[in-house]
Amino acid sequence: xxxxxxxxxxxxxxxxxxxxxxxxxxxxxxxxxxxxxxxxxxxxxxxxxxxxxxxxxxxxxxxxxxxxxxxxxxxxxxxxxxxxxxxxxxxxxxxxxxxxxxxxxxxxxxxxxxxxxxxxxxxxxxxxxxxxxxxxxxxxxxxxxxxxxxxxxxxxxxxxxxxxxxxxxxxxxxxxxxxxxxxxxxxxxxxxxxxxxxxxxxxxxxxxxxxxxxxxxxxxxxxxxxxxxxxxxxxxxxxxxxxxxxxxxxxxxxxxxxxxxxxxxxxxxxxxxx
Numbered sequence: 001x002x003x004x005x006x007x008x009x010x011x012x013x014x015x016x017x018x019x020x021x022x023x024x025x026x027x028x029x030x031x032x033x034x035x036x037x038x039x040x041x042x043x044x045x046x047x048x049x050x051x052x053x054x055x056x057x058x059x060x061x062x063x064x065x066x067x068x069x070x071x072x073x074x075x076x077x078x079x080x081x082x083x084x085x086x087x088x089x090x091x092x093x094x095x096x097x098x099x100x101x102x103x104x105x106x107x108x109x110x111x112x113x114x115x116x117x118x119x120x121x122x123x124x125x126x127x128x129x130x131x132x133x134x135x136x137x138x139x140x141x142x143x144x145x146x147x148x149x150x151x152x153x154x155x156x157x158x159x160x161x162x163x164x165x166x167x168x169x170x171x172x173x174x175x176x177x178x179x180x181x182x183x184x185x186x187x188x189x190x191x192x193x194x195x196x197x198x199x200x201x202x203x204x205x206x207x208x209x210x211x212x213x214x215x216x217x218x219x220x221x222x223x224x225x226x227x228x229x230x231x232x233x234x235x236x237x238x239x240x241x242x243x244x245x246x247x248x249x250x251x252x253x254x255x256x257x258x259x260x261x262x263x264x265x266x267x268x269x270x271x272x273x274x
Contacts, residue, residue, distance in 0.1 A: 005024040007075040011067065011070070012072075014064060015063070017257060022256050023246060026056075027245070030244050030248075032082075032237045033082070034048050035237065036086060037052070037086060037090065038170065039133065039170055040087060040090065040132065040171055040178065042098050042170075052086075054089075055085070055089055057255045059256070066085075074196070075238075076199055076231065076235065079237065080231055090178065091179070094178060105175075106160065108222070114126060115225075118151060118219070121142070121149055123152065123219060124142055124229055125138055125142065125144075125153070128142070129156055129160075129163050129164060130177065132163075132169055134166055134167050134168060135164070136167070140236055141232050180222075184223050184225070189221070189223070191217055192223055193227075195231065198227065199231065201214065202235065
Protein backbone atom coordinates (compact mmCIF):
# COMPACT_ATOMS: atom_id res chain seq x y z
CA UNK A 1 0.00 0.00 0.00
CA UNK A 2 1.03 3.60 -0.42
CA UNK A 3 2.76 5.51 2.35
CA UNK A 4 -0.27 7.77 2.64
CA UNK A 5 -2.88 5.00 2.78
CA UNK A 6 -1.56 2.08 4.81
CA UNK A 7 -3.59 -0.95 5.85
CA UNK A 8 -4.09 0.50 9.34
CA UNK A 9 -5.70 3.58 7.79
CA UNK A 10 -7.73 1.85 5.09
CA UNK A 11 -10.17 -0.14 7.23
CA UNK A 12 -11.01 2.70 9.67
CA UNK A 13 -11.27 5.04 6.70
CA UNK A 14 -13.72 2.71 4.93
CA UNK A 15 -15.78 2.47 8.11
CA UNK A 16 -15.96 6.27 8.17
CA UNK A 17 -17.09 6.30 4.54
CA UNK A 18 -13.91 7.84 3.15
CA UNK A 19 -13.89 7.68 -0.68
CA UNK A 20 -10.07 7.61 -0.66
CA UNK A 21 -10.00 4.68 1.76
CA UNK A 22 -12.51 2.71 -0.30
CA UNK A 23 -10.52 3.40 -3.47
CA UNK A 24 -7.42 2.00 -1.78
CA UNK A 25 -9.40 -1.00 -0.46
CA UNK A 26 -10.80 -1.77 -3.90
CA UNK A 27 -7.50 -1.24 -5.66
CA UNK A 28 -5.59 -3.63 -3.42
CA UNK A 29 -8.17 -6.31 -2.64
CA UNK A 30 -10.24 -6.59 -5.83
CA UNK A 31 -7.53 -8.46 -7.78
CA UNK A 32 -7.03 -10.82 -4.84
CA UNK A 33 -10.76 -11.50 -4.54
CA UNK A 34 -11.07 -12.16 -8.26
CA UNK A 35 -8.10 -14.54 -8.26
CA UNK A 36 -9.37 -16.35 -5.18
CA UNK A 37 -12.87 -16.81 -6.61
CA UNK A 38 -11.24 -17.97 -9.83
CA UNK A 39 -9.66 -20.91 -7.98
CA UNK A 40 -12.56 -21.88 -5.74
CA UNK A 41 -15.60 -21.33 -7.95
CA UNK A 42 -16.53 -22.46 -11.48
CA UNK A 43 -17.72 -18.95 -12.40
CA UNK A 44 -16.55 -16.77 -15.24
CA UNK A 45 -15.11 -13.30 -14.65
CA UNK A 46 -18.50 -11.56 -14.90
CA UNK A 47 -20.03 -13.81 -12.23
CA UNK A 48 -17.00 -13.35 -9.97
CA UNK A 49 -17.21 -9.59 -10.41
CA UNK A 50 -20.90 -9.66 -9.47
CA UNK A 51 -20.12 -11.78 -6.39
CA UNK A 52 -17.41 -9.37 -5.26
CA UNK A 53 -19.62 -6.35 -5.87
CA UNK A 54 -22.35 -7.92 -3.75
CA UNK A 55 -19.86 -8.77 -0.99
CA UNK A 56 -18.67 -5.16 -0.96
CA UNK A 57 -22.22 -3.97 -0.53
CA UNK A 58 -22.64 -6.27 2.45
CA UNK A 59 -19.33 -5.15 3.99
CA UNK A 60 -20.29 -1.48 3.77
CA UNK A 61 -23.93 -1.85 4.81
CA UNK A 62 -25.22 -0.81 8.24
CA UNK A 63 -22.26 1.47 8.91
CA UNK A 64 -19.81 -1.29 7.91
CA UNK A 65 -21.00 -3.64 10.65
CA UNK A 66 -19.54 -6.72 8.93
CA UNK A 67 -16.28 -5.03 8.02
CA UNK A 68 -15.81 -3.92 11.63
CA UNK A 69 -15.83 -7.58 12.68
CA UNK A 70 -12.69 -8.28 10.62
CA UNK A 71 -9.21 -8.30 12.22
CA UNK A 72 -7.69 -4.81 12.06
CA UNK A 73 -4.27 -5.36 13.61
CA UNK A 74 -2.42 -7.08 10.76
CA UNK A 75 -3.13 -7.30 7.04
CA UNK A 76 -2.44 -11.03 6.84
CA UNK A 77 -5.03 -11.71 9.51
CA UNK A 78 -7.48 -9.56 7.57
CA UNK A 79 -6.76 -11.40 4.31
CA UNK A 80 -7.29 -14.83 5.88
CA UNK A 81 -10.63 -13.56 7.22
CA UNK A 82 -11.54 -12.06 3.83
CA UNK A 83 -10.78 -15.38 2.13
CA UNK A 84 -13.09 -17.22 4.55
CA UNK A 85 -15.76 -14.54 4.17
CA UNK A 86 -15.80 -14.94 0.39
CA UNK A 87 -15.96 -18.72 0.69
CA UNK A 88 -18.90 -18.50 3.06
CA UNK A 89 -20.76 -16.14 0.73
CA UNK A 90 -20.02 -18.19 -2.37
CA UNK A 91 -20.73 -21.66 -0.94
CA UNK A 92 -24.56 -21.46 -0.90
CA UNK A 93 -24.55 -20.62 -4.62
CA UNK A 94 -22.48 -23.61 -5.65
CA UNK A 95 -24.23 -26.75 -6.79
CA UNK A 96 -22.94 -30.29 -6.37
CA UNK A 97 -23.69 -30.99 -10.03
CA UNK A 98 -20.95 -28.50 -10.94
CA UNK A 99 -18.34 -30.71 -9.27
CA UNK A 100 -16.34 -33.07 -11.44
CA UNK A 101 -17.94 -36.50 -11.63
CA UNK A 102 -14.63 -38.35 -11.99
CA UNK A 103 -12.91 -38.85 -9.69
CA UNK A 104 -15.59 -38.46 -7.06
CA UNK A 105 -15.27 -35.43 -4.81
CA UNK A 106 -13.34 -36.03 -1.59
CA UNK A 107 -15.27 -36.19 1.65
CA UNK A 108 -13.92 -35.05 4.99
CA UNK A 109 -13.45 -38.67 6.04
CA UNK A 110 -11.63 -39.55 2.82
CA UNK A 111 -9.39 -36.49 3.20
CA UNK A 112 -8.53 -37.44 6.78
CA UNK A 113 -7.59 -40.95 5.65
CA UNK A 114 -5.50 -39.64 2.77
CA UNK A 115 -3.54 -37.30 5.05
CA UNK A 116 -3.14 -39.70 7.96
CA UNK A 117 0.47 -40.40 8.86
CA UNK A 118 1.96 -38.10 6.21
CA UNK A 119 4.70 -35.60 7.13
CA UNK A 120 3.44 -32.04 7.44
CA UNK A 121 4.86 -30.85 4.09
CA UNK A 122 3.22 -33.78 2.29
CA UNK A 123 -0.10 -32.86 3.92
CA UNK A 124 0.21 -29.22 2.86
CA UNK A 125 0.93 -30.17 -0.76
CA UNK A 126 -1.91 -32.70 -0.87
CA UNK A 127 -4.35 -30.21 0.66
CA UNK A 128 -3.46 -27.41 -1.76
CA UNK A 129 -3.60 -29.81 -4.71
CA UNK A 130 -7.12 -30.90 -3.85
CA UNK A 131 -8.04 -27.26 -3.25
CA UNK A 132 -7.34 -26.62 -6.92
CA UNK A 133 -3.78 -25.37 -7.20
CA UNK A 134 -1.44 -26.70 -9.89
CA UNK A 135 1.91 -28.11 -8.85
CA UNK A 136 3.61 -25.11 -10.49
CA UNK A 137 1.62 -22.68 -8.33
CA UNK A 138 2.17 -24.72 -5.16
CA UNK A 139 5.91 -24.22 -5.69
CA UNK A 140 5.22 -20.48 -5.31
CA UNK A 141 3.01 -20.92 -2.24
CA UNK A 142 5.16 -23.31 -0.22
CA UNK A 143 8.90 -23.19 0.46
CA UNK A 144 9.19 -26.88 -0.54
CA UNK A 145 8.64 -28.20 -4.06
CA UNK A 146 5.82 -30.73 -4.58
CA UNK A 147 8.31 -33.27 -5.95
CA UNK A 148 9.62 -33.76 -2.41
CA UNK A 149 6.27 -35.06 -1.20
CA UNK A 150 6.65 -38.50 -2.75
CA UNK A 151 4.29 -40.47 -0.53
CA UNK A 152 1.68 -37.72 -0.52
CA UNK A 153 1.75 -37.50 -4.31
CA UNK A 154 1.44 -41.28 -4.63
CA UNK A 155 -1.70 -41.25 -2.49
CA UNK A 156 -3.13 -38.47 -4.62
CA UNK A 157 -2.39 -40.39 -7.83
CA UNK A 158 -4.16 -43.43 -6.45
CA UNK A 159 -7.42 -41.58 -5.78
CA UNK A 160 -7.30 -38.11 -7.30
CA UNK A 161 -4.96 -38.25 -10.29
CA UNK A 162 -7.00 -35.63 -12.17
CA UNK A 163 -6.16 -33.04 -9.54
CA UNK A 164 -2.45 -33.66 -10.07
CA UNK A 165 -2.70 -33.41 -13.83
CA UNK A 166 -4.28 -29.96 -13.92
CA UNK A 167 -2.15 -27.08 -15.17
CA UNK A 168 -4.65 -24.33 -14.33
CA UNK A 169 -5.57 -23.21 -10.83
CA UNK A 170 -9.19 -24.27 -10.37
CA UNK A 171 -10.83 -26.64 -7.94
CA UNK A 172 -12.41 -29.74 -9.46
CA UNK A 173 -15.03 -29.96 -6.73
CA UNK A 174 -15.92 -26.39 -5.63
CA UNK A 175 -19.11 -27.33 -3.79
CA UNK A 176 -17.64 -30.29 -1.91
CA UNK A 177 -14.36 -28.51 -1.13
CA UNK A 178 -16.11 -25.41 0.21
CA UNK A 179 -18.06 -27.69 2.55
CA UNK A 180 -14.87 -29.35 3.80
CA UNK A 181 -13.21 -25.97 4.42
CA UNK A 182 -16.25 -24.56 6.25
CA UNK A 183 -16.45 -27.63 8.49
CA UNK A 184 -12.71 -27.42 9.21
CA UNK A 185 -12.93 -23.74 10.15
CA UNK A 186 -15.78 -24.47 12.54
CA UNK A 187 -13.94 -27.33 14.25
CA UNK A 188 -11.52 -25.36 16.41
CA UNK A 189 -10.33 -27.00 19.63
CA UNK A 190 -8.52 -25.84 22.75
CA UNK A 191 -5.18 -27.11 21.41
CA UNK A 192 -5.47 -25.35 18.04
CA UNK A 193 -2.89 -22.71 17.20
CA UNK A 194 -4.22 -19.14 16.93
CA UNK A 195 -3.68 -17.42 13.60
CA UNK A 196 -1.52 -14.72 15.14
CA UNK A 197 0.86 -17.37 16.47
CA UNK A 198 0.96 -19.05 13.04
CA UNK A 199 2.00 -15.71 11.54
CA UNK A 200 4.79 -15.42 14.12
CA UNK A 201 5.95 -18.91 13.18
CA UNK A 202 5.87 -18.06 9.48
CA UNK A 203 7.94 -14.93 10.12
CA UNK A 204 10.51 -16.86 12.15
CA UNK A 205 9.54 -15.16 15.41
CA UNK A 206 8.52 -18.32 17.30
CA UNK A 207 10.87 -20.55 19.26
CA UNK A 208 11.37 -24.24 18.55
CA UNK A 209 9.38 -24.98 21.72
CA UNK A 210 6.37 -23.21 20.20
CA UNK A 211 6.82 -24.36 16.62
CA UNK A 212 7.40 -28.08 17.12
CA UNK A 213 4.22 -28.94 19.10
CA UNK A 214 2.14 -26.70 16.81
CA UNK A 215 3.39 -28.56 13.72
CA UNK A 216 2.81 -31.93 15.36
CA UNK A 217 -0.73 -30.90 16.24
CA UNK A 218 -1.33 -29.68 12.69
CA UNK A 219 -0.57 -33.12 11.24
CA UNK A 220 -3.65 -34.39 13.08
CA UNK A 221 -5.95 -31.36 12.90
CA UNK A 222 -7.81 -30.39 9.74
CA UNK A 223 -8.80 -27.05 11.30
CA UNK A 224 -5.18 -25.99 11.76
CA UNK A 225 -4.10 -27.38 8.38
CA UNK A 226 -6.82 -25.37 6.64
CA UNK A 227 -5.86 -22.25 8.58
CA UNK A 228 -2.15 -22.66 7.88
CA UNK A 229 -2.60 -23.26 4.15
CA UNK A 230 -4.97 -20.27 4.02
CA UNK A 231 -2.19 -18.16 5.50
CA UNK A 232 0.31 -19.48 2.96
CA UNK A 233 -2.13 -18.65 0.18
CA UNK A 234 -2.61 -15.03 1.23
CA UNK A 235 1.13 -14.54 1.68
CA UNK A 236 1.59 -15.75 -1.90
CA UNK A 237 -1.17 -13.32 -2.99
CA UNK A 238 0.67 -10.48 -1.25
CA UNK A 239 3.88 -11.23 -3.12
CA UNK A 240 2.31 -11.14 -6.57
CA UNK A 241 -0.49 -8.62 -6.22
CA UNK A 242 -0.61 -5.66 -8.54
CA UNK A 243 -3.10 -3.01 -7.40
CA UNK A 244 -5.76 -2.09 -9.93
CA UNK A 245 -5.84 1.50 -11.17
CA UNK A 246 -8.67 3.88 -10.33
CA UNK A 247 -10.46 3.62 -13.67
CA UNK A 248 -10.68 -0.15 -13.35
CA UNK A 249 -12.30 -0.09 -9.91
CA UNK A 250 -14.48 2.97 -10.49
CA UNK A 251 -17.62 0.85 -11.23
CA UNK A 252 -17.29 -0.79 -7.80
CA UNK A 253 -17.47 2.46 -5.87
CA UNK A 254 -21.21 2.54 -6.43
CA UNK A 255 -21.50 -0.72 -4.46
CA UNK A 256 -20.11 0.74 -1.23
CA UNK A 257 -21.36 3.46 1.08
CA UNK A 258 -19.20 6.56 0.99
CA UNK A 259 -19.79 9.95 2.52
CA UNK A 260 -20.46 12.83 0.22
CA UNK A 261 -17.74 15.41 0.34
CA UNK A 262 -18.98 18.91 1.04
CA UNK A 263 -18.17 21.31 -1.81
CA UNK A 264 -15.36 23.69 -0.99
CA UNK A 265 -16.53 27.29 -0.53
CA UNK A 266 -15.54 29.75 -3.20
CA UNK A 267 -12.75 32.24 -2.65
CA UNK A 268 -15.37 35.01 -2.32
CA UNK A 269 -17.24 33.05 0.37
CA UNK A 270 -14.02 32.40 2.27
CA UNK A 271 -13.21 36.11 2.16
CA UNK A 272 -16.60 36.79 3.73
CA UNK A 273 -15.92 34.17 6.39
CA UNK A 274 -18.59 31.77 5.15
